[in-house]
Amino acid sequence: MADYQTIRPSGQTAGVGARSADIDAGLRAHMNKVYGLMSVAMLITALAAWAVAGLAVTDVPSQAVAQIGDHTYLTSFGSAIYMSPLKWVLMFAPLVMVFAFGALIPRLSVAAAQLFFYVFAAAMGISLSSILLVFTGASVVTTFLVTAxxxxxxxxxxxxxxxxLSAMGTFLMMGVIGLVVASVINIFLASSALAFAISAIGVLVFAGLTAYDTQTIKNTYLQHAESGDSEWMGKSAIMGALNLYLDFINMFMFLLQFLGDRR
Structure with missing residues (x-):
């Protein structure tokens, strides 16, 4: 009996160690998937923004409907998406899609959720395409690298x-809500001082959210690592990628206000 009790804890320790190694390997695979999904979404966003901006401008006056700079003109397509009420649809469509995604994901398959994420990334790219008309390409690339x-x-x-970092969560989300409200208000006020304050606070908020969301993704996986629910894990990776993608995009946009050179 004594021998049995001595051997059993050793076996348990070995078993626990093996499970721990499996969880560590699973966590690395899960995080790699999160970052992989995010990277693909970022590429889709960049390509969509570049394509739309390319169709929106021309250097040929005869093909233009409006001039926006030296030797730079808007095409009829550019005028439609940047100078008509359609611009408001393009501006707020990604925000609507984020809320819709949160509501729909429990009913979506993993493949459908991933497709929705990529469609959202394309919509975000279209919404952000105007920055390529406002800021120089070099400053956009530089700001992207700094953000990365x-x-x-x-x-x-x-x-x-x-x-x-969980205590930061509520505070940071309140900051996001405040930023959204202040940004909408400043669309109508057009205050440079308020815009500067929004950008400065925005950089800090989304810097904090990047660290917080990463830890949350890690902890959520560890809490469910032994469930064996592959569908849940797949959706969790997509939602984690979405959160980090939004952190990156927002931090990039706020930093661009400081680092970007306007045309």
Missing amino acids: IAFASLSLYGYTTKKD
């Missing part, structure tokens, strides 16, 4: 830190 470095550092911190 900051994002990678913050996400790594969120993944590796032992500090519990």
Whole structure:
């Protein structure tokens, strides 16, 4: 009996160690999937923005309906999406899609949820295409690289830190709501001082959310690692990718207000 009790804990320890190794491997695979989905969505967004901006402008006056800069003109397509009421639809469509995604994902298959995510990324690219008309290409690329470095550092911190960041969640979400309200108000006020404050606070809020969301994705996986529910894991990876994608896009847009050179 004594021998049995001595051997049993050793077996349990080995079993626990094996399960721990499996969970660690599963976590790495899960995070790789999250970052992979996010990266594909970012590529779709960039391609959509580039394609739409390319169709919207021309340097041939005879093909233009409006001039927006030196030797830069809007085509009829550009006029329709940037100077008509359609611009409001394109501006707010991604926000509507985010809320719709949250409501629909429990009823969607993993494949359908992933497709929805990519369609959303394309809609975001169309919505953001106007920045390529406002800012120089070099400053857009520079700001993207700065954002990528900051994002990678913050996400790594969120993944590796032992500090519990959950207390930040409510505060940061209140900050997001405040930013949305202030941004909508400033559409009509057009205050440069308010725009500066929104951009400064926005960078800080989404920097915090990058670390917080990364830790949340990690902890959520660990809490459900032994469930064996592949469909849940697939949807969880998509939602995690969506959250990090939004953190990146918003941090990029706010940094662009500081680092971008206007045409």
